[in-house]
Amino acid sequence: MVDSEEVGDEVHVSVSESHLDFSNPSTVEWLKRIGLWEQQTMEGPPLKRRRLGWDVPDPLLLSEAARLQLHLASQLLQVYPSLASGQDKQAVDSCIVHSDSLCVDTEKLCKADARKLQNGPGDQCFAVNSPSPPFHKDDQDGHLNFIVGESLTSRYKILQKIGEGTFGRVLECWDQEAEEVVAIKVVRSAEKYREAAMIEIDVLHTLAEEDRSGSRGCVQMRRWFDYRNHECIVFERLGPSLYDFLRANEYSPFSIDLVQDFGRQLLESIAYMHNLNLIHTDLKPENVLLVSSDYVKVVDRKNTLMHSVQMRRLPKSNRIKLIDFGSTTYDRECSFSTLSTRHYRAPEVILGSGWSYPCDIWSVACIMVELCSGEVLFQTHENLEHLAMMERVFGPIPSYLVRRSKGKAYKYFRHERTLNWPDRHTTRESIRAVERLSELRDLLGKHLEKVPSALLSLLERMFCYDPLNRLTAREALQHPFFQEFSRH
Incomplete structure (x- = not known):
């Protein structure tokens, strides 16, 4: 049992024999589900990459508040003995109301120590926040259910949802301790998403170690914690993505000056990552955020008619930052697997010939074309059609690249030379989609009054089919297109 005695404002807790078996993963999982076990780290990365297991601390190493947390858990266990096995899920759900009532008493006991953090094994930090926020079951997809105005732990008040994706949800929250607005990525409770979150946390820590000032254009992680089986990553609050800004402008393209500025910043961030042996692998306008949400309205002279303005x-600010490092990988871990969002996927990924840093450069080039035109360059969802679109814009894919795939790409080609498109399965819609495209100069000319030769030269070298001959991020930054920009 965990015995407690209150003397004035101080709480004295002695830990003796407990009903809880801390070596039982089911018991720990139950504690996490009802919000009485919370792990939080402010400084370091996870103990190991790709590790999801909990480091169960010795109760003697816990802070006073954490011991009281175990006292509360022991009380619940006495009321619901079947919880010890972690198998009685009905009992888990039933005890939530009881746990909330016990939290009221615990809040008084924990008053002097509720914010205290105590380092446990492996430099992990264990914290207790009382009372526990209301419990909501996850939805059927493992997303956290929440209500605006409630708290995400006692520290963060939920203001609104600002995004949702395959990984989970992003909530705008008020950090009551730091007194600032933050964005919290709440990852789905499924194991594969929790694993990806731990990888992202490790990458974010690596990026921050070499960039204390936050000047390298990668989003900064404030801290991370586990909340009811959801990995939660706290970020600085940024503005809208470049995609959201384009959409708000009805997909009217950015000016060439802004494309230069955004492209330069993006390549600087990628060069920084590549220097750390990191490959982002999922670059797209949705993952490039403006630092500020502020904007001004101006007359769109290109689209203004005689009687309509x-x-x-x-x-207002051109500063951008790169986000979403859940798919980021170290160079030593590169493989032949498929990666990145379809529209920004490099040819070597489709051909199965192996990928590395150059796949990020191809994606940046796709983004720059989209910023110039307001349209996705390769609007497709199928490999053969995607390759046909590439050939329509850049010409035939060299046969030696097909052979480099060691047979994986042969199904797309006749005699390893000619793309097998259209084939008998090709639809009319697919043919029309490919034929709508044209050479890169002509595509840009539809949206730019004059296509800068330096821009065309840069993009052609970033879109090189052979990844070995494609520009690196550092080389691209030395291109005349950005040198001209730096003199403006």
Whole structure:
């Protein structure tokens, strides 16, 4: 049992024999589910990459508040003995109301120590926040259910949902301790998403170690914690993504000056990552955020008619930051697997010939074309059609690249030379989609009054089919297109 005695404002707790078996993963999982076991780290990365297991601390190493947390758990265990096995899920759900009532008493006991953090094994930090926020079951997909205005632990008050994706949800929250607005990525409770979150946490820590000032253009992680089986990553609050800004402007393209600035910043961030042996692998406008949400409205002269004035938004600040490192990998871990969002996927990924740093450069080039045109360059969802679109814009894929795939790409080609498109399965819609495309110069010319030769030269070298001959991020930054920009 965990015995407690209150003397004035101080609480004295002695830990003797407990009903809880801390070596039982089911018991720990139950504690996490009802919100009485919370892990939080402010400084370091996870103990090991790809590790999801909990380091169960010796109760003697816990802070006073954490011991009281175990006292509360022991009380619940006496009321619901079947919880010890972690198998009686009905009992787990039934005890939530009881746990909330016990938390009221615990809040008084923990008053002097509720914010205290105590390092446990492996430099992990264990914290207790009382009372526990209301419990909501996850939805059927493992997303955290929440109500605006409630708390995510006692520290963060939920203001609104600002995003949702395959990985989970992003909530805008008020950090009551730091007194600032933050964005919290709440990852789905499924194991594969929790694993990806731990990888992202490790990458974010690596990026931050070499960039204390936050000047390298990668989003900064404030801290991370586990909340009711959801990995939660706290970020600085940024503005909208470049995709959201384009959409708000009805997909009216950015000016060439902004494309230069965004492209330069993006390549600087990628060069920084590549220097750390990191490959992002999922670059797209949705993962590039403006630092500020502020904008001004100006007359859109290109789309303004004689009797109708069209307005468009311009960001007040051009600063951007790169986000979403859940798919980021170290160079030593590169494989032949498929990666990145379809529209920004490099040819070597589709051909199965192996990928590395150059796949990020191809994605950046796709983003720059999209910023110039307001349209996705390769709007496709199928490999053969995707390759046909590439050939329409850049010409035939060299046969030696097909052979480099060691047979994986042969199904897309006749005699390893000619793309097998259209084939008997190709639809009319697919043919029309490919034929709508044209050479890169002509595509850009539809949206730019004059296509800068330096821009065309840069993109052609970033879109090189052979990843071995494609520009690196550092080489691209030395290209005349960005040198001209730096003199403006």
